[in-house]
Amino acid sequence: MRFYEMMINWLTLLTVAGLFCTGAKGVAVADRVPRMVPASLILLPDTAPHALVVDKSRQELYLYEKKENTLIRQAVLPCSTGEAAGDKQVEGDRKTPEGVYFFTDRHPEKYLSPVYGRMAFPMDYPNLMDLRGEKTGSAIWLHGTNKPIRPRNSNGCVVLDNPHIEWIASRITLNRTPIVVSETVAYVTAQQVADLADQLTAFIDGWQAALITEAPEAYPAFYEAGWYARVTWPFEWQAVRDRMKAAGDAVGLEYHALSLCQHKDHVVALFDQVMTAGDVRVDVGRRKLFIRMSGEQLSIVGDVFQSAWEAADTRGHEGGRLLVSAARYLEGRLQAHLELSRARRAAEKTPVSDLGSSRAVY
Numbered sequence: 001m002r003f004y005e006m007m008i009n010w011l012t013l014l015t016v017a018g019l020f021c022t023g024a025k026g027v028a029v030a031d032r033v034p035r036m037v038p039a040s041l042i043l044l045p046d047t048a049p050h051a052l053v054v055d056k057s058r059q060e061l062y063l064y065e066k067k068e069n070t071l072i073r074q075a076v077l078p079c080s081t082g083e084a085a086g087d088k089q090v091e092g093d094r095k096t097p098e099g100v101y102f103f104t105d106r107h108p109e110k111y112l113s114p115v116y117g118r119m120a121f122p123m124d125y126p127n128l129m130d131l132r133g134e135k136t137g138s139a140i141w142l143h144g145t146n147k148p149i150r151p152r153n154s155n156g157c158v159v160l161d162n163p164h165i166e167w168i169a170s171r172i173t174l175n176r177t178p179i180v181v182s183e184t185v186a187y188v189t190a191q192q193v194a195d196l197a198d199q200l201t202a203f204i205d206g207w208q209a210a211l212i213t214e215a216p217e218a219y220p221a222f223y224e225a226g227w228y229a230r231v232t233w234p235f236e237w238q239a240v241r242d243r244m245k246a247a248g249d250a251v252g253l254e255y256h257a258l259s260l261c262q263h264k265d266h267v268v269a270l271f272d273q274v275m276t277a278g279d280v281r282v283d284v285g286r287r288k289l290f291i292r293m294s295g296e297q298l299s300i301v302g303d304v305f306q307s308a309w310e311a312a313d314t315r316g317h318e319g320g321r322l323l324v325s326a327a328r329y330l331e332g333r334l335q336a337h338l339e340l341s342r343a344r345r346a347a348e349k350t351p352v353s354d355l356g357s358s359r360a361v362y
Contacts, residue, residue, distance in 0.1 A: 036187035037071045038064070040100070040180040042260035042267065043197045044071070050171040051261070052142075052179040054158055056081050056096060059151040061160065062185075063168060071190065077168070080149050080159040087183075088125070088156060091137035096156050097125045098181045100261040100268040102306060103142070103174050117144020118162045119169055123179060128290055128302040129266065142179065175286060175306050176270070178261045200260050200267060200291065203298045208253050211237070211323075224292065224301045233320035240327040244277055249334050251327070252276040255287075267291045270306055275326050280333055284326040287319050 038053050041064055049066040063075040081096040082088070088097035103121040112120055120143035126135050141157045144165040153159070158181070160168070171177070207222040216234035220227060228234075241251050255271040262268075269291060273284040290302030303319030 035189075037190050037193055038062075038180070039186040039188045039193070040182065040262050041071060041178075042193055042200065042262055044259050045257035047257045048173045048176040048259070050173075050177055051259075052168070052172075052177070053185055054079060054081065054096075054179065054181040055185040056085075056098075056182065057184045061158065063171065065171075071193075075168075077160055077164045078149050080145075080151060080153045081181075082154055082156040083152050085152075088137055088140075089135055093137070094155050096154070096158060096181060097130065097135070097137075097140055098183060099125075099127065099129060099263045101125055101127065101140075101179050101181070102270070103172055103177060103179070106169070106172075106174060107143075112143075114146040116141070117146055117159075117165060119144055119165045121169075121172060124306075128304055132302075176257075176259075178259060178268070178270075180261055180263060182263065196262075197260060199296075200269065200298070201258070203291070204255070204258070204269060204271075204289070207300070208255065212241070212251060212253055222298075222300055224299045227300075231320060233324050236324045237320065237327060240324065240331055244327075244331055244334065247334070249277040251330070253284075262293075265293055266301065267293060273323075275323075275330055277330055277334055280330060282326050282330045282333070284323060289319070 040053060041051050044051055044064075044066040046066070051064045053062040053064060054060075055062070059079055059081065061077045061079040062073055063077070065072050065074050082094050084094040086095050088095040101123040104124050105122045107116070107120040107122070109118040112118075120141045123140045123142065125140040126137065137156065139157075142165070143157055143159060144162040145159050146162075149159065149161055158179070203222070210218050210222065216228075216238055219234055244251050252275070254274045254276065256274065258269065258271040260267055260269050267290075269289040271287055273287045275282045275284050286306040288302075288304050288306045289300050292299050292301045305319060305322055
C-alpha cells in the first residue's frame, strides 16, 4: 500500500473515532457525536437549538446544538470565570454564580469599555432561586476581553476571547438561549436525559390540563408545600375561566418551544404559552417554571415570566397573576367580538328605508 493511501485510511479512522476534527474560525471542535451528554441539558426546542455549558473546574465553555433530536457538542472554548472559587453569594465576592441563566441583552463594542472586549451579553442573575437564597450582586455577563485569557481572572463574569465571543454571538437568542454554569459538569447517557424529558413534559402537561379543567383545590399537587395558602390568583383564574366557559367560549392553553435545563435539584422549564378560546389566540408570554426534583417527586417552586428583569420579590407567583391578566384580556376581546357580531346582525335585519335619515348628502 502506498504511503498516501495509508495516511488517508489513518485519518479516516481518527475522524470516525472523534479524535480528529477541525472547526471554523479557529474554534476547537470536540466530539461531534459524544457518547455522553451534560445532565443539565434535558431538552432544547427546534426554534432555539443552542445552549452554553460552563465548567468552572476546567475553565471551559461548551457550545451544544440540537440536530435531529441529537445533542451535539460543537465547540470547546477556553474561558475565564471569577477569581474566587465557589458559587456567588454576595456582591463583590468575585465569584461566578452557578445555575441556569438566560441572556437578556446584547451590547456591541461601541457601547463597551475595552475590558469587555468586542461584545457582551448580560445574564439574568440573580434569578428567582438566587433571590430565595438571599444572594446579592448583579452585572454578570458573558463578554470578550482586551487581554489574553487567563484562568479564573474575572470579577465574576464568564469571559471569552474576542474571536470566540463574536463566533458564538450568532448562536445566542435573547431570553431563550440558556447558559448553565457549574463547578464541574456532570454527564449522563442520552437515554437518561430522554427519560427525564418525558417525565417533566408529562408533569407540565398535567399541570396545564389542571389549570383548564380542575378547580383550584387540585393545583397544590403540582406546587411546593404551603404554596396554596399564599396565593389568590387560582380563584381569580377560575372565575374568569368559568365565565368564558358559561358564555360558550371554552378556554385552552398551549405551550411551544419548551426547553428544560437542570442545575442540582431543580429544573428550569422555559416555554411560550398561548391561551385560546374559539378562533381567538392570546400570547400569554414566555413563562418560566422552577421545578424541584426530589426522587420521583416534582413540584413547582417558582412561576415567573422571562424578560429583561426578574420578579421584584421571592414569592415567584408572577406567572399566575399574569395568566389571570391574559384571561381577562381574552375575555374582553371575546366580549368585543360578541358585541360586534350582534351589531352586524342587527344592521343586516334593518330595512334600507330606515337608514335614509342617516345618509350623508354631498
